[in-house]
Amino acid sequence: MQILRQSFLAALTAATLLLATSGCRRSHFPDVPPGYREFAYVTNGAANTVSVLDIVNFRQDRTLEVGANPSGIAVNPLRNEVYAVNTQSGTISVIDTENNRIAATIGVHRQPYFISVEPSGHRAYVANSGSNTVSVIDLDRRREIAVAGTGEQPGLARISPDMRSLVVTNRGSNSVSIFAVAPREDSPHPGPILRLRAAFPGCPGATDAVILPDSSKAFVACSSGHQVMAISLSAAPDSWAARQDPSLTADHLLALLDVGQTPVHLALKPDGGEIFVSNFGSDSISEISTYTNEVSNTFAIGSKPVQGIVSADNTTLYVSNFGADSISIYSIDDGHLIGNVHTGSAPDALAFSADEHVLLATNAHSGDVAVIRTQSKQGPTLFTMLPAGKSPNAIAVKAFTSTR
Structure with missing residues (x-):
């Protein structure tokens, strides 16, 4: 019996390795057009690398050497580039996704963790936790063009969809900084790129933040406590909203919302109507209505939920349970848990493939x-496992059609 069991395990291991290296059958998924390419980029914090995974053929494409302790990663929406943040090196690695190679390295400041790329694809914003600053990067010229002081230990700098507001969460000073962002240099209204517009204290351990699609509000997770801060963002002076209510031209605090313990991540529905808060310390998810700025529901989900993501049709929430080695699937419309899918050990960051037929954890x-x-007929199921590096901590997906 022992010999049979060993033979079975050996065969299973060999099959798994073959699957990971040679790829899975694309026939399980919709066809893709000629020249279509899609890759997932994974930062491996303890390996100083980025793993490139081929999501068309479901195999590892290659491993790229980057700076020390890569953390955040982001995709350019208009250009075939991906940007990895190297925390210990104080740099940004620019990855050319056409060739999957490092195209440039951009210096920023001490201990950057996160990068946000504006919708135009021309600029990016990096919070430098070790220097209490935020950097503005010109992605066309691949260099830093501005730097501004923030609160203590900024962890995240997120640009609004209208590119007028930059929200920075300051973990060390338990605060949120709001910057006005000037238009590009070819604008008829020149000025400083970043201007501090408002600061809000009272958010212990401020970490994650989301901004509504209409750029009207920001929500910030106060991770050292049990609240989410809701902020009204300044409307453009010539906008319809500002003409109706001139007070909307100023940023102001809307509410501090009680959620579960240690809220670490905010998952925004694509339509902007609701936010789902991962409460790491209380094994729960809280649901916030962005229209009323109220917590509508809190429900048990799994051990140590750390991140959530909502499908494009706004119907399904997926949550990574760091302490349960699983992904929970929650039906938003029905208001109940559909099921769980087993993963590897300590699932964390999540990303969809472009067509959302695949969720990567x-x-x-x-x-x-x-x-x-x-x-699938059985509902969400584990399809395969792909190798990454030591301590993977962020993932981004880029899809494009190659002309070569």
């Missing part, structure tokens, strides 16, 4: 990525 402890089919 990085596993922090096992150093791999779970590939979950979102659409």
